[in-house]
Amino acid sequence: MSTTRAAVVESGGAPFTLSAVELDEPRPNEVLVRMVAAGLCHTDLGVAGGGLPFPLPGVLGHEGAGVVEAVGSGVTGIEPGDHVVLSFTSCGDCKNCRDGHPAYCASWLPLNLLGGRRPDGTSTISRDGEPLGGHFFGQSSFAERALVDQRSLVKVDRDVPLESIAPLGCGVQTGVGAVWNVLQPKTGDTLVILGAGAVGLSAVMAAALTPATTVIAVDKVAERLELARELGATHTVNAGEGDILEAIQTITDGAGADGVVETTGSVAVLRKGVDALALRGTLVIVGAPPFGSEVALDVNGMLGGKRVVGLTLGDHETQNAIPALVKLVREGRLPLDRLISKYAFEDIGQAVQDMGAGKAIKPVLTFG
Known part of the structure; x- marks a missing residue:
């Protein structure tokens, strides 16, 4: 057992507080990673706020990146000193995992979002002898060191x-996958991205690398719309200045959009996006409203071949997708740095505040 420092959420709605915690010894399928950076995501904030039944006190964090320090006896292809990006975990044995769709693992929710424990019920993290909620996305990377499930690890350059x-x-990978894996734009297609946060702007960057010729970004924040243009949007719509549907119809000469990515989590915006679809158009639901949310659709309007598709984590097979995305970042074709604001790990509270206030699109915590 080793000791490290982690950002602990004591109860729903409580702030992140730094605390000494103990990590269990790596199991055969686990890796000890020294964290270098960790992205802050709205999912972390939702769980910290008590919006999901994750066991608290607990350690969150699911966009980690670091250097391997030790590997379990059953881990292959990873060794100390390797650089890794951490993503979601999966069972590896169910039909969807075997079919190359681990984001739809039959055990996805307990393994990643709700369980807080290993599949056998044991805890990866404790404090003063008491188990904490951990194993978040197989990593719990809001800590200086993390005990990571091998299926959460991707070795990178x-x-x-x-x-x-x-x-x-x-x-x-969620925003990119909505465009590349679901919409798969054809030459001349029109895409609409609803919401210009980190996921939406990632979708904009992905769309700019496709044959789509019209990419419309929609948001209420003028600065984010300006950034969307710089990242590849051909048109922008300020949702605070008029009706979204009317604006999209005007831009497309009444034809509508071939593809829509809905990132806001607003059912009202989702409905507008469906109504804005062209014949045979597809809307991808990425933004997650509160559990139990429903949206009414015009059934006859759907008969023109419209499709509405839900999406988790871009439906990527991470071992292939993440190294490809790293290559695009390295070559400047996916300018992710334009979204990132860096914060020292000790300043996680400020990062949370700035993200909530819209001052930071993608806070990234750095570990000294």
């Missing part, structure tokens, strides 16, 4: 600064 690629573990 050592030449790329880990601070620049930590967000690939969740938000970025």
